[in-house]
Amino acid sequence: EVQLVESGGGLVQPGGSLKLSCAASGFTFSDSAMQWVRQASGKGLEWVGRIRTKANSYATAYAASVKGRFTISRDDSKNTAYLQMNSLKTEDTAVYYCTSDRVGPAYCSSSSCPMDVWGKGTTVTVSS
């Protein structure tokens, strides 16, 4: 079964740090770019960032709202992606979803791909 499982969420004070993990199973993790999407309570979906594969030099891209504060990484030997969040703000409070890209040139633009597998999400609360 194709699955993504996020972990690492919790309560953190403003200015603090948190690292989320996303464990993948059921597909060839190393062949798939990974993305993070967040959703504040009662709000819409917000793209956070993306990491590509080794073949694409693990290139990363970030939303303007998190650039310089958040870092996405991956460990293909552990089938796990990570989201390191620093200098957290109250507006970063959200459910954070890990997603995997639909693989293949027929599906993807030169920049990104649709997200065909989603985890159930992990909740991050930034509050004093």
Added chain:
Amino acid sequence: DIQMTQSPSTLSASVGDRVTITCRASQSISSWLAWYQQKPGKAPKILIYKASSLESGVPSRFSGSGSETEFTLTISSLQPDDFATYYCQQYNSYSTFGPGTKVDIK
């Protein structure tokens, strides 16, 4: 950055109705658009990719069309399981989601 808009923001409909949701991009995104369905407390689920390609396992009552800056998601005959919020997403340049359209019971 590419901005996405959706209309309407809320749609009240009955089982059996034909439902159309519109998504507009602030600049051309070719056909690099996906549609997702999200139910309360659940992760989104992909319905359509590349503007009109139906994801495997998604009922054929869902269809997508459009290109460049204007796109539509159509549900040909609304079923009880379809009451949810629908998001479009451009992936021509990184990624941006639309604000969502909530389909609720009339």
